[in-house]
Amino acid sequence: MIRLIALALALIAAAPMAAAQEEQSTAPYAYRQLDDPAKERAAQALMETLRCLQCQGQSIADSDAPIAGSMRSLVRERVAAGEDPEAIRAWLVERYGDYVSYAPRLTGLTWPLFAVPLALALLAFALLRRRFGADKGSGA
Incomplete structure (x- = not known):
């Protein structure tokens, strides 16, 4: 023990x-x-x-x-x-x-890492332009 x-x-x-x-x-x-x-x-x-x-x-x-x-x-x-x-x-x-x-590196596997943020930024720009562009035309 x-x-x-x-x-x-x-x-x-x-x-x-x-x-x-x-x-x-x-x-x-x-x-x-x-x-x-x-x-x-x-x-x-x-x-x-x-x-x-x-x-x-x-x-x-x-x-x-x-x-x-x-x-x-x-x-x-x-x-x-x-x-x-x-x-x-x-x-x-x-x-x-x-x-x-x-x-x-930009390869066949990693291209979405670069493309998705760019696509989201373009989508946000388009939506904001549409939103604020529509407000300019209807307000006065």
Whole structure:
């Protein structure tokens, strides 16, 4: 019985340490900036336009999720190697899908994202013009 209680206490004490290890990314550049300030600025600018796949409402620059840390490290490593930020974005979009980018591309799947707001604005304009155009003609 005493052994069981001791084992339970040991598991309870170890749980926060295990959880803390899972919370941070082990990628080399997840929390470390590049030595070259110009390359770090380029990497930071790109990271602010990429969505965290776990948090979904934050960029990978702002997220503390482990996958965001891994993605930050990947971006920094590729920028440090001299790769173009747009090529990195294209690779991430190919790997994770259009959702990873805050700047969606115009494709066969995404065209409604661009067309529907335009169509609604034109409809609202037409309705307002009709409404206020009719008031001008009947009032005096």
